[in-house]
Amino acid sequence: xxxxxxxxxxSSGMDSAVCATLASQTYQLAFLHIQYGQKAxxxxxxxxxxxxxxxxxxxxxxxxxxxxxxxxGSSLTNNTLEIPNSENxxxxxxxxxxxxxxxxxxATSWAEVIGAKKIFIGVNEVDFSGYPDCREIFIKTFNEVIxxxxxxETQIEVVAPLLKLNKKEIIExxxxxxxxxxxxxxxxxxxxxxxxxxxxxxxxxxxFKALGLQDPLPYATKNL
Amino acid sequence: xxxxxxxxxxSSGMDSAVCATLASQTYQLAFLHIQYGQKAxxxxxxxxxxxxxxxxxxxxxxxxxxxxxxxxGSSLTNNTLEIPNSENxxxxxxxxxxxxxxxxxxATSWAEVIGAKKIFIGVNEVDFSGYPDCREIFIKTFNEVIxxxxxxETQIEVVAPLLKLNKKEIIExxxxxxxxxxxxxxxxxxxxxxxxxxxxxxxxxxxFKALGLQDPLPYATKNL
Numbered sequence: 001x002x003x004x005x006x007x008x009x010x011s012s013g014m015d016s017a018v019c020a021t022l023a024s025q026t027y028q029l030a031f032l033h034i035q036y037g038q039k040a041x042x043x044x045x046x047x048x049x050x051x052x053x054x055x056x057x058x059x060x061x062x063x064x065x066x067x068x069x070x071x072x073g074s075s076l077t078n079n080t081l082e083i084p085n086s087e088n089x090x091x092x093x094x095x096x097x098x099x100x101x102x103x104x105x106x107a108t109s110w111a112e113v114i115g116a117k118k119i120f121i122g123v124n125e126v127d128f129s130g131y132p133d134c135r136e137i138f139i140k141t142f143n144e145v146i147x148x149x150x151x152x153e154t155q156i157e158v159v160a161p162l163l164k165l166n167k168k169e170i171i172e173x174x175x176x177x178x179x180x181x182x183x184x185x186x187x188x189x190x191x192x193x194x195x196x197x198x199x200x201x202x203x204x205x206x207x208f209k210a211l212g213l214q215d216p217l218p219y220a221t222k223n224l
Numbered sequence: 225x226x227x228x229x230x231x232x233x234x235s236s237g238m239d240s241a242v243c244a245t246l247a248s249q250t251y252q253l254a255f256l257h258i259q260y261g262q263k264a265x266x267x268x269x270x271x272x273x274x275x276x277x278x279x280x281x282x283x284x285x286x287x288x289x290x291x292x293x294x295x296x297g298s299s300l301t302n303n304t305l306e307i308p309n310s311e312n313x314x315x316x317x318x319x320x321x322x323x324x325x326x327x328x329x330x331a332t333s334w335a336e337v338i339g340a341k342k343i344f345i346g347v348n349e350v351d352f353s354g355y356p357d358c359r360e361i362f363i364k365t366f367n368e369v370i371x372x373x374x375x376x377e378t379q380i381e382v383v384a385p386l387l388k389l390n391k392k393e394i395i396e397x398x399x400x401x402x403x404x405x406x407x408x409x410x411x412x413x414x415x416x417x418x419x420x421x422x423x424x425x426x427x428x429x430x431x432f433k434a435l436g437l438q439d440p441l442p443y444a445t446k447n448l
Contacts, residue, residue, distance in 0.1 A: 061291075061294070061295070063291035063294070064288075064290065064291060065289070065291065066288065067285075067287035067288060067289065067330060068333065070285070070287070071285070071330075071333050071334050071337050072337055073333075073336065073337035095375075096333075097332075097333040097334075097336040097337055097374070098329055098332045098333040098336060098370075098373055098374060099333070100373065101329040101332060101333070101369060101370075101373050102326070102329040102330060102333060105322055105325040105326040105329045106291060106295075106326060108321075108322045108325060109292065109295050109297075109320075109321040109322040109323070109325070109326060110295050110321075112297065112321040112322060113295050113296055113297035113321055132372065132373055132374055132375060132376070133372075133373040133374075135372070137372050138369070138372050138373045141365070141368050141369045141372050141373075142369055142373075144365050144368070144369075145325060145362070145365045145366055145368075145369050146322075146325075148356065148357075148359070148361050148362050148365050149322055149324065149325050149356055149357040149362045149365075149366075150321070150322060150356055150357075151319075151356060152356070
């Protein structure tokens, strides 16, 4: 029997790459990458294409959502706001307003047209930096919106298999499944080499260290 | 006391123009227009700018969401599919998959950044052409997603004041409030003059006729 199709929201970060690996076990892959004027856009695209080379998805869609940069409100897209190295506030400045609402809406539209049954998204509640749209209740309610807002015969479900895992567990899962971590990019900044200092690099480096493993990605500094 | 800000999703069609008129009575206006590669894009922008001239909103945002055209699946954006003159099927070919999910997500993101309290959208269930994302239950569930997916201090509500009105009642309301119908554009096709034949033109023309009124817009033909 032919496998069903699943859309994977693939930024090229570790979490979405582990999601892609999971999805590849059961589904045919449709990779969705979104460019929204984030500072690391060029590097994310470079690593997304490396991941496409690795996974060989059936379908690839690169969507341009630059209105997110125009809307602003986040240090990830605003050049006048610096990306902080540590984020102690409840909702950090790297929060992009309602980004996952927009990403899941685009994914839903594409899934409806290509007939995909699932949308994989790598959000997690544990090491999630405090973003409101990374929580289980958000995914659950969004599934209601999809059920109601698409054609009656459409059956699309958002799955977030990493929701309850911390970064360490995500890496462990990825290693078990064969996720190519050397082809993933996490750094929020857009430099040639990952900074090692932004909250995203720190989270990643700490998790590898806790596992007694070497992160295969090169870093400018490893300031743990 | 300063008025709160409301985002109005303004295509330049009659319904969204009546919404804008309603919103202008209570709120400061922030007009959001979305270009997504629809065939009438150029005319819609032309009339959107006329409506901006008329309403003089505090903020204007024109968002480009061309991924909707790339995703396809609708005769509104696909040049190889003709826009039908009558739509008898339950979900017509002019349905753009999950368009209102995408539009409301963009509106939510912008509303969160500019501090708007309401999002006005001109959907209605009565003369709604069978689109699943134009129903009250969709708006209601989307409000849940907004509540859960934005910062805790954010208070944004989608309001759809035309939900229960038919086209005739919408025109009556607009006339009462002073909506400039001569500055609105409904035709799905992108010709210089409204075609008078597509389902959107037909719905509009029939409603004006039923009220014994003349539609102020010029038409190529009026084939009622």
